[in-house]
Amino acid sequence: MRYSKLFGKTIKNALSDEVAVNAKLLTKAGFIRKEIAGVYNFLPLGLRVLNKISNIVREEMNAIGGQELELTTLQNKQSWEKTGRWSSFDVLFKAKSQLEIEYPLGPTHEEVIVPLVKQFVNSYKDLPLYVYQIQTKFRDEKRAKSGLLRGREFLMKDLYSFHTDEKDFEKYYEIAKKAYKKLFKRLGLDVIETQAGGGTFSKFSHEYQVVAEAGEDEIIYCPGGDFSANAEIATVKEGKQCDLGHGPLKKAKAIEVGNIFPLKTKFSETFGLTYKDKDGKENPVVMGCYGIGISRLMGTIAEVYNDGKGIIWPENVAPYRTHLIGIMNNARPERDRRESRIKERTDEVYEKLQKAGVEVLYDDREDVSAGGKFADADLIGIPVRMVVSEKTQDKIEWKKRTEEKTELLSLDEILGRLKS
């Protein structure tokens, strides 16, 4: 992508109405722009990050048997009345039509998926079943805050699992836990699996927490990694030795990026979702739910990985793998043949990278100084920066966003590095 053509440019000053680190950086760098409080537009760069996160989540959900589907956002009031949540779900958006009919705007999808699954599941032979969707959800937060961390409209993955019995559910729950661990690792995030309360549905749940000052949750955890509990339910105190002797337990603020929990038969009983077992007996289906906040993850990554200059994207979620800069006199290429060759060379490197299948954001702007391009590259935070200039001669300068050192490499050497 040529930066000169990219929709959504960097800005020098942060907008005054963005205070949260993630919103400030993402706005400055041209990834997002606020529409109203807690509701953001995702510009091309931001959408690429969102899609990369979604795709990793998608791959891992597919790997544990998940089938992707798309559910409605405009939902059925009757179903919500049936579960009692039409009145008890306090952040439910209620949209009214011209005919004065009310529709819940989906904050979650149990009320849609359970009646839907009921139309297809009759027998133990239809189970287990794992379906998921990655969709925009709406929650009427009284106070949206912290940029992408707590919005009124946000992108979320929800997987629902359906089982014949508790035992089968528990088996899958452990599989899901493993998938979550792998998935967060792929995203480049240090995520702590945390025991949490069960809310209204069950005795327990698990949250996936990222330690960060901006977080709204508080966890008591073992730095060695074998224990963590939400402070709301923790029975142990900060400072106590953990069971494996990894030193004293710590207390920290954290961002909840995922949450998995048993639904048992709560929704299947409400909607009459049952199956016939081998003896022809009707039983309620046992369910589990597995959520991940996709847009919140994007905010969390920006919140956690940055320095004074900008964002530092982990490789797998960066909008582009590489950032190419040409330092040249483009104002009057016809006047200075030597420097105009640099422009041609950078164009050529760009074409070759593209041909080799390397994702590259090419800063081809002709009226921006070298310093301006470097500053923007740091702000945008793509993992690898490559420079072509008079100084690099027939080579290309390679620099990682996380490091200060630069190296001069040939295009072949660069392609070799990007392959591994």
Added chain:
RNA sequence: CGGGGAGUAGCUCAGUUGGCUAGAGCGCUCGGUUUGGGACCGAGAGGUCGGAAGUUCAAGUCUUCUCUCCCCGACCA
């Protein structure tokens, strides 16, 4: 929803006790000089001062109402 703060150019902001054609920096356009860490000179465009009502000879400035954004709290499968 309670408490606090803020709305003036695309962005960040200044604007005195109400007083003349409402300003600056950045950005943008044009011309010129520049090019390895956010260059410089010159010219120019750009404003219903969030909205409505009111007080006044006169309102960005005072009063009332209202909308919006931010922060703290409460809330948060």
